[in-house]
Amino acid sequence: DIQMTQSPSSLSASVGDRVTITCRASQSVITWLAWYQQKPGKAPKSLIYGASSLQSGVPSRFSGSGSGTDFTLTISSLQPEDFATYYCQQYKSYPLTFGGGTRVEIK
Amino acid sequence: DVQLVESGGGLVKPGGSLRVSCAASGFTFSTFTMNWFRQAPGKGLEWVSSLSGTSRYIYYADSVRGRFTISRDNAKNSLYLQMNSLRAEDTGLYFCARDRGTGNAPSHLDYWGQGTLVTVSS
Numbered sequence: 001d002i003q004m005t006q007s008p009s010s011l012s013a014s015v016g017d018r019v020t021i022t023c024r025a026s027q028s029v030i031t032w033l034a035w036y037q038q039k040p041g042k043a044p045k046s047l048i049y050g051a052s053s054l055q056s057g058v059p060s061r062f063s064g065s066g067s068g069t070d071f072t073l074t075i076s077s078l079q080p081e082d083f084a085t086y087y088c089q090q091y092k093s094y095p096l097t098f099g100g101g102t103r104v105e106i107k
Numbered sequence: 108d109v110q111l112v113e114s115g116g117g118l119v120k121p122g123g124s125l126r127v128s129c130a131a132s133g134f135t136f137s138t139f140t141m142n143w144f145r146q147a148p149g150k151g152l153e154w155v156s157s158l159s160g161t162s163r164y165i166y167y168a169d170s171v172r173g174r175f176t177i178s179r180d181n182a183k184n185s186l187y188l189q190m191n192s193l194r195a196e197d198t199g200l201y202f203c204a205r206d207r208g209t210g211n212a213p214s215h216l217d218y219w220g221q222g223t224l225v226t227v228s229s
Binding site: 092 | 142152153157166168169202207213215216218219
């Protein structure tokens with residue numbers, strides 16, 4: 001199984017800050033990597049797929065990069081609606097696996 | 108618009124059974140691989156099972172293999188998860204999600220339902 005490790009597990013930031021979340025895979029997933037946003041009690045929402053492609057309707061302040069084993073999600077200017085938990089997920093092979101999540105909190 | 112609506116969750120005793128459903132609309136259901144995920148209270152996301160559009164390819168997490176059965180009825184645009192021999196650790200919010208892939212290769216998940224809560228407790 002491919003293990004996904006996210007860091008940090010939580011962070012505090014202010015509106016307008018640039019935020020970076022990292023995700024590391026235990027083996028290469030090439031660019032078969034997605035990022036999701038989840039708010040409490042809600043369904044996950046797709047943000048990024050293919051490591052760097054923006055899902056339709058997602059604001060351009062979200063971006064993804066990386067390949068192989070190391071990936072990054074960046075929010076260029078944090079907005080109030082961005083406070084949530086973010087998950088990376090590999091889809092190179094079954095079982096599909098997620099990182100442990102990064103909770104972005106208001107500073 | 109794509110919509111996925113889960114139902115069928117509830118309280119069940121350990122060792123019991125439950126079937127949850129996912130009603131899909133707004134897209135050609137039979138074309139897409141569909142998935143079940145779950146999230147224990149306060150925990151992260153866990154993949155449970157995947158089923159290709161024609162039901163040819165089926166995958167299960169080790170934690171549920173032999174106890175859970177995924178199925179679909181393309182005529183009813185519905186996905187199901189039959190859960191038997193339930194354990195306390197199966198407690199959580201169960202989500203269905205559409206996979207952009209086809210056939211036996213997974214892809215990213217572009218639409219998710221709101222989830223249905225399954226509680227396993229005596």
